[in-house]
Amino acid sequence: MSDRQRLGGGLLVAGTTSDAGKSVVTAGICRWLVRRGVKVAPFKGQNMSLNSFVTREGAEIGRAQAMQAQAARVEPTALMNPVLLKPGGDRSSQVVLMGRPVGELSARGYHGDGTGPGRQETLLGTVVDCLQELRSTYDAVICEGAGSPAEINLRRTDIVNMGVARAARLPVVVVGDIDRGGVFASFFGTTALLSPEDQSLVAGYLVNKFRGDVSLLEPGLEMLRGLTGRATYGVLPFGHGLGIDEEDGLRVSLRGAVRESVVAPPYGEDVLRVAVCAVPLMSNFTDVDALAAEPGVVVRFVDRPDEIADADLVIVPGTRGTVRALAWLRERGLADALARRAADGRPLLGICGGYQLLGEHIEDDVESRAGSVDGLGLLPVRVEFARGKTLARPVGEALGERVEGYEIHHGVASVEGGDPFLVDGAGRRLDGTRAGSVWGTHWHGSLESDGFRRAFLREVAAAAGRRFVPAPDTSFATLREEQLDLLGDLIEEHADTDALLRLIESGAPSGLPFIAPGAP
Helix, strand or coil, X not given: CCCCCCCCEXXXXXXXXXXXXXXXXXXXXXXXXXXXXXXXXXXXXXXXXXXXXXXXXXXXXXXXXXXXXXHCCCCCCHHHCCEEEEECCCCEEEEEECCEEEEEEEHHHHHCCCXXXXXXXXXXXXXXXXXXXXXXXXXXXXXECCCCCCCHHHHHXXXXXXXXXXHHCCCEEEEEEHHHCCHHHHHHHHHHCCCHHHHCCEEEEEEEEECCCHHHCHHHHHHHHHHHCCEEEEEEECCCCCCCCCCCHHXXXXXXXXXXCCCCCCCCCCCEEEEEECCCCEECHHHHHHHHCCCCEEEEEECCHHHHCCCCEEEECEECXXXXXXXXXXXXXXXXXXXXXXXXXXXXXXXXXXHHHCCCEEEECCCCCCEEEECCCCCCEEEEEEEEEEXXXXXXXXXXXXXXXXXXXXXXXXXXXXXXXEECCCCCEEEEEEECCEEEECCECHHHCHHHHHHHHHHHHHHHCCCCCCCCCCCHHHHHHHHHHHHHHHHHHHECHHHHHHHHHHCCCCCCCCCCCCCC
């Protein structure tokens, strides 16, 4: 399409369950639309995730929405994810509103106890206003739901599924993961548990992760249409490595490769083995994706001392609970294993919370309220938690290479020794430190800088005695773009795109039948 197509509408991508594929489908629709010349934006009214990102204006949003914005080829903003919940360790979550933390709330305090409105209900106006602002700017807005729209215990306070669909009159497509089984029952049951008003917006379904001959599925799809009066807008095939930055790190198997990726043969003679400690409340586990993309680098998440014994590099990642992660490392014997590594001169990298706990001392009256806690003492750093959160998009240099990253942390580090790690153009320390074979930094995403990643891996390989050579032409940004194009291809080749365009432009078809019993 040569001329820009203005649709003037939107779509809500809901799911039969969590992890049905809503994020992937939303990203795929955004990439397919922008390739057609549509100015499109993603949106998720409320996200619960420890995997977050910092926008150019310094707002914290879910990483999935940041990646969906990249799929749409637009700059992510707080409007695209106005409410972000970051779970903590005491059945509460930090509430991030329009990119800024506004407090901690329990689930009861957020949803309400039934006697009055909770905080969530009061946020519906903000969510709808943000969506409306996006719709006034973009040709189309593709919204992602959360969990299932049929969580009837939460419907009264819903601001991300049918609550926002009703408020904005959005048509809804429900995605189901057929690889889990029971997809027909899930589609029917999801619809039948909605009120008549909600059902009137559910236009149809998308089958996700199908393996095999689609013709074998078609009789079931016809029966589903007869039972519900709703079309199936496509059957998307199963494919390895088709995810984007998920909401929760624990979906990655502790003993599996990152994102089910296939490790390419090494460019040099040896592979490089990376072990990532799967600390509690792990955040931004996507920091290691760029390592997993390197030919010959094998990345695993681990939770036992013996699993790091043969690793060439161990990473302690970010966490929403630094003090809790520190206790976990000690309880499991990993703290002693990390200390032995450092004493033997074997490479170790701490990122954000992982950097903080590698230090000598932590003063925390904010996150854990544990007060004074001794760190692992592997870096000459003292950390004090501030009530305000650092949110930034810094740029600097390390190992002679340009580095870009983003910061999301309450802990403020006072470096009392070691060699500068991330520096400015004049060589002045910007962040982090290095002591022997132990590095630490607050900067998430730094390993996505290709030149720095290669230089860092060369240092690791030398310290580990490995004949590993980083490939000279691996571009993480290019690989990510290729991934997003695959998602666009998925929609273009396997969905009824003409029907989706009509849905986005004109809304849900009129006269959709009611499926009993409906919500009370």
